Amino acid sequence: MTSRKPIAAGNWKMNKSVTETGDFIGQLIEQVDSDQCEIIVAPTFVALDTAVAKSKNTYIQIAAQNCYFKESGAFTGEISPLFLQEMGVSHVILGHSERRTIFGETDSNIRAKMQLAMKHGLVPIFCIGETLEQREAGQVKEVLREQIQQGLQDIAISGENMIIAYEPVWAIGTGKVAGKEDAEQAHAFVRELIQNMYDEQVANEVRILYGGSAKPDNIGELMSMPNVDGGLIGGASLDIASFAKMIQVMQTTQK
Numbered sequence: 001m002t003s004r005k006p007i008a009a010g011n012w013k014m015n016k017s018v019t020e021t022g023d024f025i026g027q028l029i030e031q032v033d034s035d036q037c038e039i040i041v042a043p044t045f046v047a048l049d050t051a052v053a054k055s056k057n058t059y060i061q062i063a064a065q066n067c068y069f070k071e072s073g074a075f076t077g078e079i080s081p082l083f084l085q086e087m088g089v090s091h092v093i094l095g096h097s098e099r100r101t102i103f104g105e106t107d108s109n110i111r112a113k114m115q116l117a118m119k120h121g122l123v124p125i126f127c128i129g130e131t132l133e134q135r136e137a138g139q140v141k142e143v144l145r146e147q148i149q150q151g152l153q154d155i156a157i158s159g160e161n162m163i164i165a166y167e168p169v170w171a172i173g174t175g176k177v178a179g180k181e182d183a184e185q186a187h188a189f190v191r192e193l194i195q196n197m198y199d200e201q202v203a204n205e206v207r208i209l210y211g212g213s214a215k216p217d218n219i220g221e222l223m224s225m226p227n228v229d230g231g232l233i234g235g236a237s238l239d240i241a242s243f244a245k246m247i248q249v250m251q252t253t254q255k
């Protein structure tokens with residue numbers, strides 16, 4: 001039986017300045033004393049350098065919140081995965097619902113970004129999830145199938161080079177967490193899709209995180225489900241006490 005190490009990933013979105021990022025990571029280092037859980041923090045682009053320097057030789061890894069799908073060129077305001085890799089960033093969040101809805105990213109943009117990011121050794125945290133309307137219309141499986149098949153088309157993945165995050169859009173930042181059964185059902189379905197696209201080994205090894213109003217008081221029950229391998233945490237990762245508490249819970253739940 002494969003073991004999947006849990007992952008606690010903090011998505012800070014457009015929060016925390018450079019100074020705040022450095023301070024937070026300093027505090028986190030003091031609170032983290034175990035490598036039983038992978039810890040990833042995703043600050044804004046301008047704070048990545050500080051975050052990488054501060055977390056050097058610790059258990060904390062640093063993610064970017066986006067990247068572009070070209071290596072260089074006339075793309076004002078965009079960031080190449082090549083530059084991120086050179087800085088020491090290890091992961092990149094791609095396909096977040098805020099990128100899809102506010103910035104109009106499509107499955108094919110996201111796939112191109114994942115391909116280039118992976119070419120430069122970055123591990124994508126590939127976000128998928130349905131809206132409330134899609135859930136109410138009974139389209140959860142259809143939406144997840146489409147996002148997975150389009151996003152991962154022609155990409156060779158393994159348990160090491162890809163992380164998937166199931167984030168029901170209606171649960172993000174709303175305080176409405178998915179029930180543990182709903183989360184488990186979606187995660188199990190995603191794993192089944194991965195098995196069909198790749199093989200049993202990849203499906204058993206790939207980590208699938210839950211995201212959407214995960215908090216210290218609900219992370220335990222989410223993590224008790226067999227296919228939930230960690231959390232992509234927004235609001236609750238901005239507070240050191242709450243993020244540290246969630247890491248503590250996740251440390252004890254290797255699958």
Ligand code: PGA
Pocket residue numbers: 011167171172173174175211212213214232233234235236
């Ligand atoms: P939330 O955000 O935990 O604040 O709901 C999660 C995310 O958007 O990744």
